[in-house]
Amino acid sequence: MIAWEGGGMKQKKIPMRRCVGCMESKPKRELMRITAAEGGAKADPTGKANGRGIYLCRRMECFAKAKKKRAINRGLEVNLTEIQLDQLFGELEEVFDIEH
Numbered sequence: 001m002i003a004w005e006g007g008g009m010k011q012k013k014i015p016m017r018r019c020v021g022c023m024e025s026k027p028k029r030e031l032m033r034i035t036a037a038e039g040g041a042k043a044d045p046t047g048k049a050n051g052r053g054i055y056l057c058r059r060m061e062c063f064a065k066a067k068k069k070r071a072i073n074r075g076l077e078v079n080l081t082e083i084q085l086d087q088l089f090g091e092l093e094e095v096f097d098i099e100h
């Protein structure tokens, strides 16, 4: 016998974060976190690393937008060069499943 729980759909609280590229709020687990580290930035697949962090959709487009707006440097309070940002994207690609 199947027992249905009464009360219909329960509203679960999903933690939302804003992508610094497209500025849309999305469930945290759909985004990738980047954290400031030793004057630079790194991928944070655990989402729990200490320090300042920003979120981005797992899309190349959002990374490109964030890069153009300098949102990564601003959000993390770092000063990455174009080359360092590209290196960061390479690292993100290794850690996350990124849509191109």
Ligand SMILES: [Zn+2]
Binding pocket: 019, 020, 021, 022, 023, 024, 056, 057, 062
């Ligand atoms: Zn986005």
